[in-house]
Amino acid sequence: MRKTIIINPLDNVGVALTKLAKGETAENVVLCEDIEKGHKFALRNIAEGEQVIKYGEVIGAASQQINAGSHVHTHNMHTCLDGTLEYTFNKVAKPELPKAVSRNVNVYVRKNGDAGIRNELWVIPTVGCVNSQARRIVKVFCEKHPELSGVDGCHAFTHPYGCSQIGEDHERTRLLLQRMVKHPNCGGALVLGLGCENNRMDVFKDTLGEYDESRTRFLIAQDVPDEVEAGVQLLEELYEAAKNDKREPKDISCLKVGLKCGGSDGLSGITANPLVGRFSDYMAEVGGTTVLTEVPEMFGAEHLLMNRAKDAETFEKVVHLVNGFKEYYKRHDQPVYENPSPGNKAGGITTLEDKSLGCTQKSGTGEVCDVLMEGNCVVEHGLNLLNGPGNDMVAVTDLACAGCQLVLFTTGRGTPFGGFVPTVKISTNTELSQRKKNWIDFDAGTIAQGESFESKLDSLVDLVAAVAGGQKTVNEIYDSRDIAIFKTGVTL
Known part of the structure; x- marks a missing residue:
């Protein structure tokens, strides 16, 4: 060894x-x-x-x-980092990669052609005031249907927002919740409002765009005598519409996979992150899609991503992404480089450059095809960059709302967290995988013990295909499902 x-x-x-x-x-x-x-x-x-x-x-x-x-x-x-910078586009040649062998995955094909890897019923509150009612609706419905035959689960995704927000902050909350309503992993969505919040239901519906009306219901709690009873009845209608959905084979290129790390250690950039980078390259080669976020954890390594932009226009988008997030810190009078975390330092990461160079290993070596700002959905195959913070819960929420059906989440310290889509936890070291089996799905630590990246990549692709086909991740087994909306504005 x-x-x-x-x-x-x-x-x-x-x-x-x-x-x-x-x-x-x-x-x-x-x-x-x-x-x-x-x-x-x-x-x-x-x-x-x-x-x-x-x-x-x-x-x-x-x-x-x-x-x-x-x-x-x-x-x-x-650290040697300091403030916003000017950059020059020095495009690097796209590397020659081994020919990738594609495969099929069994997914749910939605009315608009999108591929879902779960067929779940979701209750989505427009405002935090009805969180407890959303949870109660799910509880009562699941007690009536303990087996939930034909669907993969029924969940309420609560949050504290939807009122006392203004401007872009309010619009972001509404937009992300709308992205959830139309997410392909959702076989039926009940949107639950209170009735007096500024995230008004009529505006929510009017700005929702095209959606499958047979799979979406809306309920305002103040308009009915018993919102739990009414909500359960609407879930019954959604259940009838969703329970006969069947999986069918599609090429793995239908997947959009989010890339995230949290609780990094000194092995993150040596084992799990470069392994995920190889997965990202694999997906690009077979025509699939990956999305990398955590903009603050690009600082110090951003030039490597910029020089992999597919063209000058995309390069400028990456510059705007990086410097825009630095300006966000400055507007709030916060240090740009207040990173890494105490846990990162305990694991061997010293500076933000150290952390970022390890984190960006998840992007692999391929071209950066597009940059997504708040609320944008993935449209380009290959590697995309997404605007968002490093916070685990916010970043995974952003990735899923951009269209990712699952997220690969590397960690050296460990976390039980999972998002509203399957969140595959990949340990950087074997000790963590063995000690926290209730947190970790995949052990990349064997790379440090001599196992080849090629062998581990094959195993990781196998796991992703299995999860896409219905195999539950640890976060699903233990019901660790949360959302967190990125708040930047004032609270009224």
Whole structure:
């Protein structure tokens, strides 16, 4: 089993793949101190002010002299990032990838041609005031139908918004809820309102656009004597419409897969994230779609994504995406680079550049085909970038609302979280996978132990195909399903 890795020949730090002891020789240097798994050590002397190199890129600079064999972390290095930047488009050639073999997945084909991987009934509140009623409607309905034959589940997706919001903040809430109503994983949606909220039901319906009226119902709680009884009756109608839906085979290219990481550690950019990057390349090769978000965790690696833009217009979109999010921080008088988190640092990630270069490994090596801003849905096959924060719940909600039927979620620290679409948790290290089987779906940590990326990619594609065909993810088994709407405005 390998104990250390040098990710790129240009690097002046190595990474411990297991805990190393002071006095050990690692990558031809004698360690000056113990090095925890996932943490960095200097391969040679690094002078104060000199750049620290990992992934072949700058992840910061030494804040003091760092001797060969020393631990390299927050105590002796710092970020080199600062504010918005100007960028130049230096397009890199699209790499030649191994020929990908496509396959079929069994999905629900919706009236508009979209492919759903679940056939669920959803209750979607327009406002947080009716959250408890939404949950009660689902509870009563499921008690009447304990088997729910013909559908994959019935769920209420509650949130605290829909009132006391104005402007773009209010419009974003309405738009994301509308995206949920029309999501292909939803076999029937009950939209539940209160009646006096500013997310008015009439405006919601008028701006919803084309939708399947046979699979959508609307209920205003203030308009009926018993909103639970009325809601259950409307769910009965949706159930009758949805319960005879059948899966049918379609090419895997029908899938739109979100890419997300959370609770990263020092192995994230070595095992799980580059594995997901290979999956993204695979999907592009077979004509499918992947979507990468977490704009703040592109900072420090954005130039790599920009230079992979398919053309100059897309490059400018990526520049706008990145600098726009930096300006968002500045408008709120917050530091642009307040990252990584305490958990990230404990796992071996030192600076935002360190984190971002690991995070963007999920994008693979292919072209960036399009950039999606708030509320936009995927239209381009291949790799897309989506505007959104790093917050796990918000990011997964944004990915699903952009049209993703499932999300691949890599983690080194672990999380039980799941979104309103199946959320496949991929561990960066085997210890996490073994210790938290109720959180993790797939172990990428075996890559650090010598298993090939090719073998793990085959297994990951198998898992995605199985999940698309109905196999439940851990978050579904344990009913970890949540949404979080990105709020940027004032509360009235």
